[in-house]
Amino acid sequence: MRTSIATVSVSGTLPEKLAAIAAAGFDGVEIFENDLLACPLSPEEVRLRAADLGLSIDLYQPFRDFEAMPVPDLRRAAHKFQVMERLGADTLLVCSNVSPAAIDDDELAAAQLRSLAELAAEHGVRIAYEALAWGRHVDDYLHAWRIVRMADHPNLGTCLDSFHILSRGSDPIGIEAIPGEKIFFLQLADAPLLAMDVLQWSRHYRCFPGQGGFDLTGLVGNVLNAGYTGPLSLEVFNDHFRQADAARTARDGMRSLIALQQALGRTAHPAVPTGYAFAEIADTDALRGVLTALGFAPTGAHPSKPVQLWQQGDARLLLNATGDDPALISLGLDSPDPARAAEHAGSLLSPVLPRERAPEEAPLDAIAAPDGTEIFFCGTEWRGDFAPGGTVAGPITHIDHVALTQPWHHFDEAALFYRSVLGLRPQESLELPDPYGLLRSMAMSTAPGASTVPGTSTAPGMPAASTALGTPGVPTAPGTPAASGPGAAGGSGGRVLRLVLNLARVGAGDVPWQHIALACDDLLATARRLRAEHPELLLPIPGNYYDDLEARHDVDPCLRELGVLYDRDADGEFLHLYTVTLGRVFFEIVQRIGGYRGYGAVNAPIRLAVQHADGH
Ligand SMILES: O=C(O)c1ccc(O)c(O)c1
Numbered sequence: 001m002r003t004s005i006a007t008v009s010v011s012g013t014l015p016e017k018l019a020a021i022a023a024a025g026f027d028g029v030e031i032f033e034n035d036l037l038a039c040p041l042s043p044e045e046v047r048l049r050a051a052d053l054g055l056s057i058d059l060y061q062p063f064r065d066f067e068a069m070p071v072p073d074l075r076r077a078a079h080k081f082q083v084m085e086r087l088g089a090d091t092l093l094v095c096s097n098v099s100p101a102a103i104d105d106d107e108l109a110a111a112q113l114r115s116l117a118e119l120a121a122e123h124g125v126r127i128a129y130e131a132l133a134w135g136r137h138v139d140d141y142l143h144a145w146r147i148v149r150m151a152d153h154p155n156l157g158t159c160l161d162s163f164h165i166l167s168r169g170s171d172p173i174g175i176e177a178i179p180g181e182k183i184f185f186l187q188l189a190d191a192p193l194l195a196m197d198v199l200q201w202s203r204h205y206r207c208f209p210g211q212g213g214f215d216l217t218g219l220v221g222n223v224l225n226a227g228y229t230g231p232l233s234l235e236v237f238n239d240h241f242r243q244a245d246a247a248r249t250a251r252d253g254m255r256s257l258i259a260l261q262q263a264l265g266r267t268a269h270p271a272v273p274t275g276y277a278f279a280e281i282a283d284t285d286a287l288r289g290v291l292t293a294l295g296f297a298p299t300g301a302h303p304s305k306p307v308q309l310w311q312q313g314d315a316r317l318l319l320n321a322t323g324d325d326p327a328l329i330s331l332g333l334d335s336p337d338p339a340r341a342a343e344h345a346g347s348l349l350s351p352v353l354p355r356e357r358a359p360e361e362a363p364l365d366a367i368a369a370p371d372g373t374e375i376f377f378c379g380t381e382w383r384g385d386f387a388p389g390g391t392v393a394g395p396i397t398h399i400d401h402v403a404l405t406q407p408w409h410h411f412d413e414a415a416l417f418y419r420s421v422l423g424l425r426p427q428e429s430l431e432l433p434d435p436y437g438l439l440r441s442m443a444m445s446t447a448p449g450a451s452t453v454p455g456t457s458t459a460p461g462m463p464a465a466s467t468a469l470g471t472p473g474v475p476t477a478p479g480t481p482a483a484s485g486p487g488a489a490g491g492s493g494g495r496v497l498r499l500v501l502n503l504a505r506v507g508a509g510d511v512p513w514q515h516i517a518l519a520c521d522d523l524l525a526t527a528r529r530l531r532a533e534h535p536e537l538l539l540p541i542p543g544n545y546y547d548d549l550e551a552r553h554d555v556d557p558c559l560r561e562l563g564v565l566y567d568r569d570a571d572g573e574f575l576h577l578y579t580v581t582l583g584r585v586f587f588e589i590v591q592r593i594g595g596y597r598g599y600g601a602v603n604a605p606i607r608l609a610v611q612h613a614d615g616h
């Protein structure tokens, strides 16, 4: 389908916007009137500029407060039509009236829109009437359509905007009853699900399809079923996008439309990863000290690169001697079909990165995530390069999750990247207080819960309350069903791949933290050993935390002594602790008991405050 985007969706001057939009591969644009008014180029020059860039001007907008007025302002309309003729734009968006002077009379609205369409016809222009969700008398798309039908003029149709439809909770199935040729234009925007004034929501929080909580694929399916053949056009008002790099925003918008069309084609994601093959960290002596204390040991070295494999259970870390400070460089993902995964990423504008490889080394394709982390699609051959001499047994079993802090203006881009390129599903976005700001945090995973992934369900008959911590003194034996919640190795289903995206505070600088959470089967024993042997490595947790925890839950007093954090949900329990930060990286050790699905978010404010006190 043809693709288009409103100039309001990206930052810059009109010529900069057009250049960025063309570079991202769009077919056309909606020209937002303010962008033209503030531009030194004449409409003819804008027309030429767009044509030179290969862009059609699909829509001119918005024309406000026209219909159902005591006196319709046709003079203002005639002027707009002249501008449109000079621009070479053939469709004008008229949004529903918000003026207190508007009269609640559909017949009057239809009659005046009909006269507008009559005048438009003389200029070779069409009118697309859109219901704003906050319109004074018309705020619903079916109401706008009834008025268009009543006006009955070939130059008058409706403009559907997914935000206005879905923000009001309207059912988009009604679109299928509108004749396709009367849908003159389709605007697409997603948005996070927020309970707030709809105008503020629309003007500040819209985002690209797949970045928010609306079902855009379903709505576009309804529009196509109605017979619509016009462009898919993005219209996003977003405070971050207005400030971000235009080329990057436009490319992200194009990625969202490609992903949307792939979803419409009902093609399942071709290669959802099944777990972490490795995490690669820039190496230092201090990092090796911490990993040794955690029970890791080197098991192999790369033949041509300064990279060592350190391992424990199924947790594999690659230590790369090229950096100055510990920092996460790349993630290896177990992929059922690495070649298809790389091809799919390429289709979503994430091409395989050029890489040097000796002829005898295993092929391994990587792409760049928005924050620069490299993502490798791994089979099992890569391990051969390290000639590993077997794994190291220890309390740690595998990588439970990785948390990546995103620069504040790239959070939505990262969410869409992981959703579309890797097939991860986002969970609710949380806001967590930090001593110097709010941390937005969103978990994503390959499956929403344990029970939907074969081979990883919690053993039946293991109620969460019957665990070690609900019943002080009864240890949970490693390897019992209660200790192997979602994330444990599962027969055919692999692991649930979990990733947490955190939004860096504005002002946090360009050195965001990353953390790697390691799973173990007996956190208390691990904590006990670390407290005895390496207390300096553990983040100290304030006593006030335990006073409150003990008031909320009947927990083992040893949590306090060991500095272990605790959470529970309806399905199970979660024990975790953190190491101090090295460079940009810290480690978390976690134990999931029963079917606990979260990440201990309730404890994040404590952790963040202690990390600040610790100098980070
Ligand atoms: O916020 C607005 O006023 C506005 C204007 C034009 C549109 O197409 C729209 O969806 C919203």
Ligand SMILES: [Mg+2]
Pocket: 130, 161, 187, 235
């Ligand atoms: Mg709109």
